[in-house]
């Protein structure tokens with residue numbers, strides 16, 4: 003298989019490729035439109051292309067291989083999780099979540115993850131490899147096709163699945179560029195959210211891009227001692243450095259940062275933890291999402307009870323911090339990060 007696939011290319015790169023092969027410029031627009039607007043999953047479906055060009059493309063720029071091998075849907079039908087097999091046999095997960103007016107896709111950026119968060123199924127299984135930009139875009143296109151059949155379309159893409167996006171920075175940003183292209187899927191920059199555990203050089207680079215793409219930080223704790231235990235990467239990039247990088251992002255983009263806090267019973271959910279969090283975040287242009295942890299088999303952490311989550315939220319809100327409680331939707335379909343893949347590995 004060729005190393006590059008069609009989904010790894012920007013529209014400009016596709017134009018260059020076609021020019022080098024003597025094809026007219028308008029073919030790039032036809033192909034781009036076929037893949038990202040008509041949502042074709044093969045060259046044969048782009049019937050406007052001459053046979054010879056199709057044959058060339060199939061060899062030189064094949065479609066990214068992403069085969070759905072397991073699908074789970076929540077009982078209320080609002081969350082759909084798919085396990086995909088890649089060309090080398092590795093597997094990744096992506097999730098489609100329906101909200102009132104939004105259809106959000108949560109994509110993976112790596113096979114496995116090297117960060118090793120104490121509560122995470124993906125971290126438990128270790129790191130295998132980075133995904134390509136094409137493999138990231140292909141997850142979005144899979145769900146775009148499903149939605150299209152129902153006359154609906156994607157409204158948001160969040161980089162919150164398996165993997166740490168800023169440890170695969172170039173592929174992540176390239177996939178955003180491809181999906182943001184107005185001649186294709188055309189999702190506005192503000193429709194993307196990249197979520198990191200706090201890889202400071204990645205945040206700084208992201209801030210310098212000058213894009214309107216949203217930044218989310220999986221924070222989980224306001225003090226380094228506790229955070230070192232939950233997110234081992236914190237030893238390398240402690241909270242003060244993460245906050246400094248977030249301030250740069252805010253100054254450059256004028257966008258608020260979202261802080262994600264997975265609340266774990268008896269670990270980080272006490273009122274004192276909430277007070278410390280409020281102190282850390284006061285005065286920052288930000289939003290907090292509180293998410294009761296998804297339980298992972300084999301990991302001894304449990305979600306915080308509802309009253310604890312609400313109390314935590316009240317303390318933050320009283321300090322003037324906009325806070326949303328996200329109920330762990332999709333838990334029954336193993337929609338927690340890496341849980342479906344882990345199940346497939348042990349079967």
Ligand code: SF4
Pocket residue numbers: 114115116117118119122123124125126163164165166199339
């Ligand atoms: S929570 Fe995210 S960053 Fe942490 S180990 Fe899991 S996939 Fe990696």
